[in-house]
Amino acid sequence: MTPTKELQRPSIKTSLPGPKSLEIINADNRYVTPSYPRPDYKLVADHAQGVWITDPDDNVFLDCNAGVAVCSTGHCHPAIVAAVQKQVSELIHLCGTDFYYRQMPELGQKLNEIVPIDGDCKTHFANSGAEAIETALKLAMYHTRRQKFISFFGSFHGRTLGALSLTSSKKAQRLGFMRQALDVVHVPYPNTFRHFANDMPTDAETISRDVINWIENRLFKTTTPPEEVAGIVLEVVQGEGGYVPAPKPFVKELRRICDENGIMLIIDEVQSGMGRTGKMFALDHHEGVKADIVCMAKGLGSGMPIGACTARADIMDWHKGAHASTFGGNPVCLEAALTTIDLLQNGLVDNSREVGSYLEAGLNKLKDKFDCIGDVRGLGMMLGVEFVTDKQSLKPAAELRDKIEYACYERGLIILGCGSSTIRWSPPLILTRENVDVALEIFEAAIKATI
Numbered sequence: 413m414t415p416t417k418e419l420q421r422p423s424i425k426t427s428l429p430g431p432k433s434l435e436i437i438n439a440d441n442r443y444v445t446p447s448y449p450r451p452d453y454k455l456v457a458d459h460a461q462g463v464w465i466t467d468p469d470d471n472v473f474l475d476c477n478a479g480v481a482v483c484s485t486g487h488c489h490p491a492i493v494a495a496v497q498k499q500v501s502e503l504i505h506l507c508g509t510d511f512y513y514r515q516m517p518e519l520g521q522k523l524n525e526i527v528p529i530d531g532d533c534k535t536h537f538a539n540s541g542a543e544a545i546e547t548a549l550k551l552a553m554y555h556t557r558r559q560k561f562i563s564f565f566g567s568f569h570g571r572t573l574g575a576l577s578l579t580s581s582k583k584a585q586r587l588g589f590m591r592q593a594l595d596v597v598h599v600p601y602p603n604t605f606r607h608f609a610n611d612m613p614t615d616a617e618t619i620s621r622d623v624i625n626w627i628e629n630r631l632f633k634t635t636t637p638p639e640e641v642a643g644i645v646l647e648v649v650q651g652e653g654g655y656v657p658a659p660k661p662f663v664k665e666l667r668r669i670c671d672e673n674g675i676m677l678i679i680d681e682v683q684s685g686m687g688r689t690g691k692m693f694a695l696d697h698h699e700g701v702k703a704d705i706v707c708m709a710k711g712l713g714s715g716m717p718i719g720a721c722t723a724r725a726d727i728m729d730w731h732k733g734a735h736a737s738t739f740g741g742n743p744v745c746l747e748a749a750l751t752t753i754d755l756l757q758n759g760l761v762d763n764s765r766e767v768g769s770y771l772e773a774g775l776n777k778l779k780d781k782f783d784c785i786g787d788v789r790g791l792g793m794m795l796g797v798e799f800v801t802d803k804q805s806l807k808p809a810a811e812l813r814d815k816i817e818y819a820c821y822e823r824g825l826i827i828l829g830c831g832s833s834t835i836r837w838s839p840p841l842i843l844t845r846e847n848v849d850v851a852l853e854i855f856e857a858a859i860k861a862t863i
């Protein structure tokens with residue numbers, strides 16, 4: 413008999429959080445801002461490798477969140493560590509806005525090759541997703557000489573004041589800040605699982621038609637003349653809003669609206685980009701549709717802070733001094749990004765697609781088994797599981813979702829909620845089928861123990 417291969421599993425040795433973790437949590441409570449939207453469970457990381465996170469008490473967790481979709485190549489991938497260490501010993505900073513170094517045009521050229529934009533592109537480098545979005549907003553305003561934007565309910569584009577004007581995934585993000593910095597109108601997101609009129613499932617054609625109709629026949633004919641709109645900002649797979657992919661007919665129609673009215677189509681790939689959906693960008697799933705401006709961050713640097721806003725070269729027509737950033741495009745982060753793209757192109761995008769569909773199939777089996785799973789959706793390794801009270805009413809079950817998330821943590825699996833009652837799966841793109849088997853077994857046990 414062939415011996416069965418022992419699967420690597422999480423190892424939980426203490427009560428959670430353990431005593432050493434608790435010390436850090438207590439110090440954090442005292443000295444760190446209370447505004448971070450941390451989940452109910454408290455994970456403290458000491459070190460991490462691949463898909464495994466070890467806490468200070470020596471508990472080992474299987475990571476299916478990747479630091480919120482950031483550690484695309486896994487924790488401390490040897491090639492990333494080597495690239496960063498080499499660069500740190502050669503040049504840490506010079507300020508690319510005033511001086512030159514080779515990594516900036518190198519990554520600019522690489523992005524020019526891979527982003528879903530027609531023709532030649534140029535890139536502005538930043539430090540985060542929100543900064544990449546700020547760049548896109550300023551650029552669209554500058555280029556079109558217009559001021560209004562259209563964004564979607566449930567969207568998340570960051571928390572700086574310009575990006576916050578677009579963001580609308582949770583009340584807490586805006587509460588207390590009152591008047592918004594930019595003139596933004598929100599429209600329903602084309603969610604096939606929850607039509608905006610009745611919160612019930614619909615089909616891709618219906619929801620696409622209804623949202624497009626809302627934009628063209630309500631907004632454009634009343635409060636928001638299209639000739640005043642600088643840009644429409646879209647997450648092709650909505651992230652914080654619940655891991656909801658936009659239907660193909662909708663994205664195509666949105667491109668048409670932008671073309672007909674001289675509006676910039678700004679695609680936010682901060683969470684969905686860099687191989688997460690099983691293609692390099694989520695927009696790559698929409699054949700024939702290209703963006704004017706693409707924003708990236710998160711997975712781009714494998715954990716090193718970098719944001720990028722890439723636009724058609726003829727759109728990036730602003731004058732010297734119009735926009736820049738001291739740290740944006742730091743050479744160490746650029747090296748991490750160049751190595752990340754190399755790893756993505758040499759296997760990890762394929763792995764995201766292949767192992768992602770294996771994970772999706774496993775989640776769909778659980779959907780058939782449990783009345784509390786209303787929907788499994790997504791692309792590649794960007795998968796959402798929406799919890800409901802029951803399959804008839806499909807009422808969102810937020811509390812149940814939070815409890816299941818906690819029960820996973822207790823069993824050594826790290827996943828995170830998004831939307832009102834969804835659990836997102838955004839593992840490192842190196843995840844294996846064996847990891848999936850372990851993760852699904854824990855997820856199922858957590859659901860059984862909670863319902």
Ligand SMILES: Cc1ncc(COP(=O)(O)O)c(C=O)c1O
Nearest residue numbers: 540541542568569570651682683
């Ligand atoms: C789609 C999207 N855009 C923008 C942002 C903002 O990125 P950052 O937190 O790096 O500012 C996020 C962060 O979650 C995001 O998911």
